[in-house]
């Protein structure tokens with residue numbers, strides 16, 4: 001989808017053919033192509049999207065902000081909290097906008113649930129489960145398996161989406177402590193049954209599963225479950241389950257939602273129809289979450305709207321993930337001071 005008033009004019013990749021390909025795909029070959037992002041930043045651009053591996057999210061975003069560009073950086077915000085804070089500092093000094101690619105927030109189920117949470121329908125949310133579980137879907141391309149370049153495996157890659165959704169719904173960004181466990185149980189397997197083909201065990205240095213028990217300062221508990229490879233049939237990703245004092249919410253799968261509670265002395269489960277629809281022959285025009293994400297960023301730059309993903313929130317997600325990794329390493333709870 002083309003975003004109104006937005007033109008993509010410059011593309012960069014250390015592998016030139018990839019930048020060329022993007023130029024043809026998104027600018028009909030009319031854009032400029034670069035191999036070094038610092039050269040791209042010299043161009044007269046309003047905004048830059050940072051879509052590189054996690055190791056370069058912070059340095060490229062910071063350089064882009066210093067060059068006076070608004071930045072949309074892919075998730076996770078950074079490899080660790082120190083880098084995320086440096087990005088916030090750079091944002092403050094630049095006076096430009098910084099946002100992070102948590103597009104699951106723009107799904108119809110997420111938008112509906114956020115409104116319910118903000119309107120107090122769930123009451124005080126004191127228990128939540130953030131889930132990102134794959135049975136065998138290890139990303140085998142790029143550098144996803146490389147600890148040094150990515151900072152971790154499924155926890156930082158997909159657990160990040162589930163935790164972001166959960167904190168956003170709870171509107172709670174004050175963690176007290178986290179206990180984490182990290183597993184390297186299946187990454188040496190050879191006949192893997194993986195959705196994207198067998199992985200190379202030698203390259204697979206990140207965890208294959210990670211789990212966290214997070215206690216917030218107000219006493220709320222969040223259980224975070226993430227895996228790229230786990231012996232289970234309960235496959236769900238980028239979803240949250242919330243239990244509040246007035247009602248609860250489940251996302252059986254990304255894109256679907258139920259609200260549960262008690263009404264007139266009876267248990268009820270509400271399943272909102274998240275399609276536009278309402279006519280026999282047409283389901284309504286669905287807007288893709290990634291398109292809504294791009295539109296929202298463009299409008300915020302033009303001063304016509306607000307960012308939907310604040311980088312301060314994304315920094316807390318990164319902070320908690322780092323705490324879970326740290327707890328798994330030390331075997332002790334990680335306290336957030």
Ligand SMILES: NC(=O)c1ccc[n+]([C@@H]2O[C@H](COP(=O)([O-])OP(=O)(O)OC[C@H]3O[C@@H](n4cnc5c(N)ncnc54)[C@H](O)[C@@H]3O)[C@@H](O)[C@H]2O)c1
Nearest residue numbers: 012013014015018051052053054056074075076101142143
């Ligand atoms: N929001 C989402 O759901 C979502 C989905 C997929 C990927 N991502 C994120 O996007 C990022 C990239 O993932 P991907 O699947 O596209 O990986 P990828 O390996 O397919 O693409 C990354 C590209 O970055 C290029 N690159 C690496 N370092 C660079 C540098 N310094 N300057 C310019 N180009 C550089 C690589 O050559 C490669 O072409 C990751 O951080 C990932 O977490 C987010």
